[in-house]
Amino acid sequence: MSAITDRDLGPGGIRGYLAEFRRNVLRRHPTMAIGGGLLILMILSAILAPFLFTVDPIALSPIQRLRVPSGDHWFGTDMFGRDIYSRTIYGTRISLVVGLAAAVLSITIGLVIGMTAGYIRLLDAILMRIMDGLMAIPGILLAIALVSLSGASLITVTIAITIPEIPRVVRLVRAIVLSVREEPYVEAAVAAGTRLPLILIRHILPNTIPPLIVQATYVCASAMLTESILGFLGVGTPPEIPSWGNIMAEGRTYFQIAPWIIFFPGALLALTVLAVNVLGDGLRDTLDPRIAKKM
Amino acid sequence: MFSFIAKRVVATIPVMGVVALFVFLMLRLSPGDPASVIAGDYATAEDIERIRAQLGLSEPIIIQFGNWIWQLMRADLGISIFSNLPVTTLIAQRLEPTVMLSLTTLSFSILVAVPLGVLAAWKAGTWIDRAVMIFAVVGFSLPVFVLGYVLIYEFSLALRWLPVQGYKSPFEGIFPFLHHIILPTVTLSVIFIALFARITRASVLEVLEEDYIRTARAKGQTERKVLLGHALRNAAVPIVTVIGLGIALLIGGVVVTESVFNIPGLGRLVFDAILKRDYPIIQGLILMFSFVYILVNLMIDIFYTVIDPRIRY
Numbered sequence: 001m002s003a004i005t006d007r008d009l010g011p012g013g014i015r016g017y018l019a020e021f022r023r024n025v026l027r028r029h030p031t032m033a034i035g036g037g038l039l040i041l042m043i044l045s046a047i048l049a050p051f052l053f054t055v056d057p058i059a060l061s062p063i064q065r066l067r068v069p070s071g072d073h074w075f076g077t078d079m080f081g082r083d084i085y086s087r088t089i090y091g092t093r094i095s096l097v098v099g100l101a102a103a104v105l106s107i108t109i110g111l112v113i114g115m116t117a118g119y120i121r122l123l124d125a126i127l128m129r130i131m132d133g134l135m136a137i138p139g140i141l142l143a144i145a146l147v148s149l150s151g152a153s154l155i156t157v158t159i160a161i162t163i164p165e166i167p168r169v170v171r172l173v174r175a176i177v178l179s180v181r182e183e184p185y186v187e188a189a190v191a192a193g194t195r196l197p198l199i200l201i202r203h204i205l206p207n208t209i210p211p212l213i214v215q216a217t218y219v220c221a222s223a224m225l226t227e228s229i230l231g232f233l234g235v236g237t238p239p240e241i242p243s244w245g246n247i248m249a250e251g252r253t254y255f256q257i258a259p260w261i262i263f264f265p266g267a268l269l270a271l272t273v274l275a276v277n278v279l280g281d282g283l284r285d286t287l288d289p290r291i292a293k294k295m
Numbered sequence: 296m297f298s299f300i301a302k303r304v305v306a307t308i309p310v311m312g313v314v315a316l317f318v319f320l321m322l323r324l325s326p327g328d329p330a331s332v333i334a335g336d337y338a339t340a341e342d343i344e345r346i347r348a349q350l351g352l353s354e355p356i357i358i359q360f361g362n363w364i365w366q367l368m369r370a371d372l373g374i375s376i377f378s379n380l381p382v383t384t385l386i387a388q389r390l391e392p393t394v395m396l397s398l399t400t401l402s403f404s405i406l407v408a409v410p411l412g413v414l415a416a417w418k419a420g421t422w423i424d425r426a427v428m429i430f431a432v433v434g435f436s437l438p439v440f441v442l443g444y445v446l447i448y449e450f451s452l453a454l455r456w457l458p459v460q461g462y463k464s465p466f467e468g469i470f471p472f473l474h475h476i477i478l479p480t481v482t483l484s485v486i487f488i489a490l491f492a493r494i495t496r497a498s499v500l501e502v503l504e505e506d507y508i509r510t511a512r513a514k515g516q517t518e519r520k521v522l523l524g525h526a527l528r529n530a531a532v533p534i535v536t537v538i539g540l541g542i543a544l545l546i547g548g549v550v551v552t553e554s555v556f557n558i559p560g561l562g563r564l565v566f567d568a569i570l571k572r573d574y575p576i577i578q579g580l581i582l583m584f585s586f587v588y589i590l591v592n593l594m595i596d597i598f599y600t601v602i603d604p605r606i607r608y
């Protein structure tokens with residue numbers, strides 16, 4: 001992406017600049033625009049779920065069990081006669097909330113631990129050994145164990161998904177801190193007597209932001225996948241809250257006669273994860289052109 | 296080189312210690328009373344007390360930790376609450392299908408992904424390259440179980456080419472084994488093919504810019520030898536690293552794939568343990584899989600020093 005100079009702001013002012021930015025993003029990074037657009041669509045449908053021609057997602061209707069997709073039930077119905085379209089649209093909420101929460105939480109915690117490890121040599125060895133150990137534990141099994149110990153709720157599921165994502169963020173932040181602290185401007189700040197908290201906030205932190213934004217999208221995608229796997233295995237959010245994972249779990253037994261119960265939430269999950277990943281790739285290309293050329 | 300290997304082996308001890316400590320603390324520090332969560336909603340006070348005793352939660356925490364380490368040193372992973380059998384016995388019974396599925400998946404994905412990645416790097420910027428990259432992004436986003444069901448629907452239910460579910464041991468005949476393992480392998484491989492192809496492309500692309508590649512081409516070396524002899528050989532280190540890191544991903548994928556295809560392996564053991572709230576099994580499998588992960592990555596690190604003498608830690 002070309003550098004933005006005052007000239008670009010030109011006579012159109014900030015509005016002209018925004019228009020220019022939109023044109024640039026669409027032209028140079030069409031995939032990012034598609035990913036971002038899809039994601040906005042998903043967020044909107046999660047918020048507006050009650051107004052999108054949905055019915056009560058947990059309303060039972062025994063007469064209408066296992067109906068094929070039709071004009072009445074766009075995605076068909078399940079073994080209790082619940083409308084799969086409504087359940088899937090409401091399920092979007094769980095996926096997005098868990099994905100976003102896991103991304104924000106793991107980035108925040110990872111940032112704090114990573115900066116500490118990068119700056120305080122004494123703690124570095126200890127913290128990094130803990131992270132190595134945590135990384136060796138398979139994330140899904142760790143999440144399964146945490147949820148089966150503390151009971152399944154939206155909060156425990158989110159925490160269980162967040163913990164295994166932290167070590168990778170810590171490693172990333174630590175690596176950036178270690179390289180940035182050798183930069184001349186940081187040494188200059190140290191020589192000028194700037195105090196440590198100020199150095200961390202003013203000089204180190206800004207360098208971690210672009211890679212962390214990219215990392216956040218990958219954490220979000222992976223968290224949404226893990227959430228659906230937990231739901232599918234029966235350790236996700238409680239069954240009375242529809243999530244893509246538990247809709248699919250309920251469809252398992254009926255797969256041969258009613259495959260739509262699994263296909264529709266599955267397709268939406270794949271599409272959402274793809275949107276987040278594509279957005280992440282686009283952001284990486286924009287924010288770090290050096291890596292972009294290679295990947 | 297041997298002092299390096301010795302150092303690297305010793306370095307795994309603290310990591311294993313952290314894993315053991317973490318798994319130990321997980322049961323003790325989780326909010327609420329784990330014994331009553333594990334016992335379930337309809338448990339009596341005696342049930343909860345029995346489970347507490349079985350998990351070793353009644354003694355002082357220091358003694359508990361001592362017992363825990365001593366137990367692990369003897370490779371004792373505890374007793375299953377539901378079946379009362381040692382967890383190690385249960386794992387041994389279910390080991391074969393998981394090992395087989397992991398091996399077929401790893402070999403299949405490497406066999407497909409590395410040539411794809413090399414091809415994409417060689418033809419960088421062309422439609423072949425773009426197709427491989429699109430596959431890599433899409434493949435990495437496909438949830439394993441959704442893909443599994445789509446493949447079952449197409450190849451087992453619609454075309455009737457392959458069995459819907461189940462597993463046959465290769466020791467009872469190689470053909471039935473292959474017949475049953477094809478779909479699970481392909482399902483689980485897609486994400487790895489995506490990952491490995493991408494990293495192969497990136498590493499080969501980087502090596503292709505090196506001076507010695509230009510030299511090789513200038514002296515009239517065939518393109519085949521440039522790609523395989525020079526580029527791929529030097530790109531091996533990052534590829535092998537990603538394969539090592541992929542082991543963690545593989546373990547999660549195996550659990551899901553086995554429950555989709557009803558394969559009686561370790562993943563199925565996890566799934567059944569969740570349904571029966573059999574925590575010692577989940578805990579034992581975490582320890583075992585972490586151990587495998589540490590061991591595989593240790594072997595990969597040692598392998599580096601063999602293929603690339605420049606690498607020292």
